[in-house]
Amino acid sequence: MAAGDWQIAFGFKINDLSFMKSVFTFIKSIFAVLIVWFLAHSVYIAIDGLTDKETNADVAIVPGNKVNEDGTLLFNFSGVCGLL
16 A cells, blocks of 8 residues: 555545545634634623623622631731732
8 A cells, every 4th residue: 555545534535635625624614613702702701891780799709818717818918019
C-alpha cells in the first residue's frame, strides 16, 4: 500500500480534496456557531447589567473573605489602601 492510500471512515482517502473541503467547512461551521453563541451571551449580559430593576438587595456576597463569628474579618484591611 502506497503512502497516502490509507482509507478512513466512509471510504474517503486522506488526500481526497473533497474530503478536506468538507472537513474545513465543518470546522468553519463550528467556529461560526461558537462566535455567534459568545456574541449572543455577551449582548444578553450587557443588556441585563444595564437594565435597572430598582429592587433592594438583602444580601451582599464578597467572595474570598472570611467573617468570624463575632463579625470581624479574618484579614485586617485597615492598612490596605486606607479603606478603614
